[in-house]
Amino acid sequence: MKNGKLKAATGEKLKKTKVSTPVEIGITPTHAQAVANKLQQLLADEQILYAKTRNYHWNVEGPNFMEMHLFYERLYNELAEVIDQVAERIRKIGHYAQGRLQDFLKQANLLEGEYTNDQIEQLKNLLSDHETIIRYLRNDIDDFEDKFKDAGSADFITGLLQRHEEWAWFIRSYISNTK
Secondary structure, three states: OOOOOOOOOOOOOOOOOOEOOOOOOOOOHHHHHHHHHHHHHHHHHHHHHHHHHHHHHHHOOOOOHHHHHHHHHHHHHHHHHHHHHHHHHHHHOOEOOOOOHHHHHHHOOOOOOOOOOOHHHHHHHHHHHHHHHHHHHHHHHHHHHHHOOOHHHHHHHHHHHHHHHHHHHHHHHHHHOOO
């Protein structure tokens, strides 16, 4: 299967996150659980995207090696920040954040993908992954706000949506320069 494609439903997904200290922040436990589950999935996707970006940083080749090497480094450093923020958001609503690779792989919508050192293929893979995350975030914003009554998480993922849109724009600009 190509990078960036959604993986097929292969079975077990994490259904329930472990609750830490109960919080009284105006979100019902059921709604907090639903939000935590969606954020766990986002955390898994961000981890897959981080690993893929780091891999491309290590293995990029070409006449503009240094530019791409630094570009990928900037992206994975910014993704590392996002990963930390998502995990902390899960904690803020009273749940433990997953942290095991096997959990990320089960939960993620994104695929790890095959190794490649071709810059265009790398960029297309990353663009597809960012756009996939953007679509999921866009769908989740209304659920967080309206269905789960969690304006804080809706606002949080709106900010993440904007960051992914910016990264997708950067990547699209690199791809358009190679045509």
